[in-house]
Amino acid sequence: MILNQFLLLAAILFCIGVYGVLARRNGIMVLMSVEIILNSVNINLVAFGAFRDNVAGEVFALFVIAVAAAEVGIGLAIVLLIYRNRRSIDLSEADLLKG
Amino acid sequence: MTAAGVLAAGAAGGDLFVAQNVFFGVIALVMIVSAIRCVTTRNVVHAALWLVLVLAGAAAQFILLGSEFVAVTQVLVYIGAIIVLFLFGIMLTKASMGDDDSVATEKRLMASLVAVLLAVVMGIALLDSYSDTRLVIDEPQRFGVVSDAIFSQYIVAFEAVSVLLLAALIGAIVVARKE
Numbered sequence: 001m002i003l004n005q006f007l008l009l010a011a012i013l014f015c016i017g018v019y020g021v022l023a024r025r026n027g028i029m030v031l032m033s034v035e036i037i038l039n040s041v042n043i044n045l046v047a048f049g050a051f052r053d054n055v056a057g058e059v060f061a062l063f064v065i066a067v068a069a070a071e072v073g074i075g076l077a078i079v080l081l082i083y084r085n086r087r088s089i090d091l092s093e094a095d096l097l098k099g
Numbered sequence: 100m101t102a103a104g105v106l107a108a109g110a111a112g113g114d115l116f117v118a119q120n121v122f123f124g125v126i127a128l129v130m131i132v133s134a135i136r137c138v139t140t141r142n143v144v145h146a147a148l149w150l151v152l153v154l155a156g157a158a159a160q161f162i163l164l165g166s167e168f169v170a171v172t173q174v175l176v177y178i179g180a181i182i183v184l185f186l187f188g189i190m191l192t193k194a195s196m197g198d199d200d201s202v203a204t205e206k207r208l209m210a211s212l213v214a215v216l217l218a219v220v221m222g223i224a225l226l227d228s229y230s231d232t233r234l235v236i237d238e239p240q241r242f243g244v245v246s247d248a249i250f251s252q253y254i255v256a257f258e259a260v261s262v263l264l265l266a267a268l269i270g271a272i273v274v275a276r277k278e
Contacts, residue, residue, distance in 0.1 A: 001116055001119055001120060001123065001163075001233075001234045001235075001236070002229075002231060002232060002233055002234055003229050003232040003233070003234045004225055004226065004229045004230065004231075004232065005120075005123060005127070006123075006160065006164070006234070007225045007229060008222060008225055008226075009127045009130065009131070009160070011218060011221040011222060011225060012131055012218060013130065013131070013134055013153070014217070014221070015214040015215070015217045015218040015221070016131070016134040016135055016138055016214065017134070017138070018210075018213060018214050018217060019138055019210045019211055019213070019214035020137070020138030022206070022209065022210035022213060022214075023138070023206055023207045023210035023211070024138065026143060027192075028143055028185065028188050028189055028192070029138070029143060029146060031185070031188075032137060032138075032146055032147065032150050032185065033137075033138055035150065035154075035177075035181065036134055036137065036138070036150070036153060039153065039154060039157045039177075042157065042161075042169070042173075043157060043160055043161075046160075046161055046164050046166045046169055047164055047234070049164075049166070049240075050164045050165055050166065050234060050236055050240075051232070051234055055240065055244055055245055055248040056248070056253075058166050058168065058169050058240060058245050059245065059248050059249055059253050059256075061161075061166070061169045062168075062169060062172055062245075062249070063256060063257075063260050065169075065172055065173065065176050065177070066176075066260045066263070066264060067260065067263065068176075068177075068181070069176055069180065069181060069264070069267075070263055070264050070266075070267030070268075071267075072181050072184055072185070073184065073267050073268065073271040074267050074270055074271050074274070076184055076185070076187075076188040076271075076275075077270070077271040077272075077274040077275040078274060079188060079192065080188065080191055080192065080274075080275050081274055081275060083191070083192040084277075089192050
């Protein structure tokens with residue numbers, strides 16, 4: 001195996017996640033795309049950890065997983081709140097702060 | 100020389116891992132196809148199920164990289180907890196069960212333009228920097244080594260993450276609670 005195959009896979013997944021964040025208007029779909037992005041970063045971390053034979057890559061992948069869990073909890077709570085106030089989770093309608 | 104001879108010689112040299120590469124290719128293909136389906140499908144529940152395939156593929160890649168602990172955590176936390184959380188979120192916001200069509204075409208166009216540009220830039224950078232850097236994984240990373248590192252070198256970060264999780268838990272309750 002070469003290092004690049006993992007890095008390229010992670011880059012492609014990252015771009016797919018970025019497309020999802022930009023193109024989708026459903027709040028839950030945006031959160032799912034963020035999960036894809038975080039996963040591609042994890043693949044990068046573990047691949048570099050294996051490449052350098054260093055345990056730091058794995059440790060920080062675990063931290064990223066924990067932070068992702070916290071992020072999903074808060075994110076879904078916010079989406080629920082938006083749904084309760086507006087009966088819709090279309091993010092393009094949540095423009096109260098727009099100038 | 101027969102193909103098996105080539106394989107044996109390569110395996111002995113430690114620089115040709117045919118089985119690993121075949122598995123990598125299959126899993127990577129499944130991951131990319133599921134990720135594209137996940138961000139393009141109109142049904143939100145289907146998107147969550149496609150996301151399961153992406154996450155399981157990532158766990159398989161971690162095993163290929165010799166990081167069993169991260170793979171197990173990935174299955175436990177992501178597929179076990181986060182996907183269930185997503186499905187609950189979809190159920191509680193009933194408006195999202197249907198599809199979200201009428202996604203503006205120019206928004207999609209701009210998003211795919213940004214994604215393709217990003218892929219080209221990152222691909223060129225990666226191919227330029229690590230064109231044939233070999234990755235030799237001779238033995239899996241031991242659980243004990245990982246936990247030793249977490250509880251000695253990275254103990255401050257570990258405690259910070261646990262406080263963050265607690266804060267997120269309380270915050271989620273406060274935000275989602277009915278007055």
